[in-house]
Amino acid sequence: MSRTKKKSPKVNTDHRDTLIQIRSVDCPLCGSGIKEPLYRDMRDVEDGIAGQYAISRCRKCGIIYLSVRPTRKSLPQCYHHDYHVRVEGGTGTVAKFIYRFKHFMEHRQLMQKIGHVPKSLLDIGCGSGGFLWELHRQWGSGCRLSGIELASPTTVDFPKTGIDFLIGSIEKLRPVRKYEIVTMFELLDHVYDPVKALHAASKWLVDGGLLIGKIPHFNSPWRKIFPRHWDGFQISRHMTFFDDVSIRKVLSDDFEVLSVSNEYDPGDLGVSLCNWLVSRLSPGTRPRQSPVYLPLMLLTAPLSLFMVKVLKAPCSLVFTA
Numbered sequence: 001m002s003r004t005k006k007k008s009p010k011v012n013t014d015h016r017d018t019l020i021q022i023r024s025v026d027c028p029l030c031g032s033g034i035k036e037p038l039y040r041d042m043r044d045v046e047d048g049i050a051g052q053y054a055i056s057r058c059r060k061c062g063i064i065y066l067s068v069r070p071t072r073k074s075l076p077q078c079y080h081h082d083y084h085v086r087v088e089g090g091t092g093t094v095a096k097f098i099y100r101f102k103h104f105m106e107h108r109q110l111m112q113k114i115g116h117v118p119k120s121l122l123d124i125g126c127g128s129g130g131f132l133w134e135l136h137r138q139w140g141s142g143c144r145l146s147g148i149e150l151a152s153p154t155t156v157d158f159p160k161t162g163i164d165f166l167i168g169s170i171e172k173l174r175p176v177r178k179y180e181i182v183t184m185f186e187l188l189d190h191v192y193d194p195v196k197a198l199h200a201a202s203k204w205l206v207d208g209g210l211l212i213g214k215i216p217h218f219n220s221p222w223r224k225i226f227p228r229h230w231d232g233f234q235i236s237r238h239m240t241f242f243d244d245v246s247i248r249k250v251l252s253d254d255f256e257v258l259s260v261s262n263e264y265d266p267g268d269l270g271v272s273l274c275n276w277l278v279s280r281l282s283p284g285t286r287p288r289q290s291p292v293y294l295p296l297m298l299l300t301a302p303l304s305l306f307m308v309k310v311l312k313a314p315c316s317l318v319f320t321a
Contacts, residue, residue, distance in 0.1 A: 019077040020236075022051050024068050027058035028193050028240060029250060034059040035067055042228065042235045045275050046287055049078045053235050061249065064218060064241040072192050076150070078236050098297055102266060103134035106185055106214070109263055110135075113212055113320050118180040120144040122204055124170050125187030129163070136161050148173065170200045178206045184213035189238045194250050202254040211255060211321045217262060217314040218243045221307070222272045229279060231271035247319055255321035264308045265316035270297040 026033040035056035042053040056067035070078055117139050123132050126147030135145055146164035166173060171193075182204050184197075191197040201211060216232030218241040223230040232241065242250070248257050271287070274296045278287040287293060307313040 019074065020049065020051055021071045021074045022053070022068060023071055024054075025065075027061060027063055028065055029063045029195060030058060030061040032058055032060035037067075038064065039228070042233070044078075044235045045229050045279055046234065046271075047078075047080055048284070048286065049236050051236060055233075055241065063246050063249065064243075066236070066239050066241075069239060070236050075192060075237075098266070098294065099130055100134070103131045105264065105266070106131055107134050107138055109214070109318055110181075110183070110212060113259075113318070114181060114210065117142045120146075120177075120179040121181040121183065122146045122148065122179040123183045123185070124148045124201060124204075125184060125190070126165075129165075131183075131185060132163050133161065136163060144179075146179070171196050173200075175204045178209070179204055180206055180209050182209065182211050184211065186214055186216075188213055188250075189215050189232075189234075189240055189242065192239055194240050195253055198251060199254050210258075212318070214263070214316055214318050215242050215247065216265070216268070217317045218246075219314040220268055221313050222269050226272040226276050229272055229275035231268055231275065242317060243314075244317065247317055251319065251321050258320045260317060260319045262308065262312070262314055263316045263318045264305055266301040266304055267297060268315050269304045269307075270300040273300060 027035065035058055037054060037056050039055040042055060044051070044053075051070070052068070053066060054068035055064060057064045121135065121143055123146070126132055126149050129147055129149075132145050132147050135143065139145075141162065144164070145162075146166065148166045148168065148170060150167065150169060152165070152167055166176075170191075182201055184201065188194050188197065198211075205211065216238075218232065220230065220232055223232060232238070240250075244260050247260055251257050270293075274287045274290065274293050277292060277296075278285050278290045282290065304315065308315045
């Protein structure tokens, strides 16, 4: 595919420290600058990062992406030091239960795809390490486990588990070994260029190895009900938004797509509803730190499960390639 490098001038946002810079960008997949605006003046309703952003659909290839976004250099500033994925293992008892259930479901989804305990697995974007810890709990020493993250986790003692840990971005790290399975759960929507990230991930796989990933489904009914507060937006941290068709396009450069399926995500409704409520009842509060967050997660999880399993509503995409 032809991919241009056309860039727009950088523009400072109103962030008090002027750390966040915003620019308008072309399609990350095909490089086309012809786009259909879908959402304008989008703001970060979860963590309060300053700036106004936009989401567009490429008229050439159909990819939906954050077309007005932080610059690559500014992107790390969009993540607070206590961003929820980084601290999930160090929160209270109820929160730990919710995250453990989430990782239990991810382990279950993984086993449905591969059907056996692999000899080695690399989790790219491992966050706090909670998913790797669940795999270690389930598999013991039967699988060599490794993780990649931009910063060292503080809530999981990796040396005691025997889990290897690498600090850096997948695009810049060189493979030190290759793995039977590579996972990218809730990562591909965060990376600045998903095609480059997937190309880099392919180098960590053995011949015949599997890439398994999970991303929000853009056609989720909760996006339509909460058009600016949907959990899958994560403005300004989500760069690309996928459906069944677009994820296959992005994967096709480096992988043979084996399956794309709709799976359950317990937070799809809960976080979206929390974002909406907190923005109205307590403006300025970070929703995941609100006292209503955990009760909403517990109350809405069964409804989300019913929507996915019974009504077949789009929720979260799991791909195998």
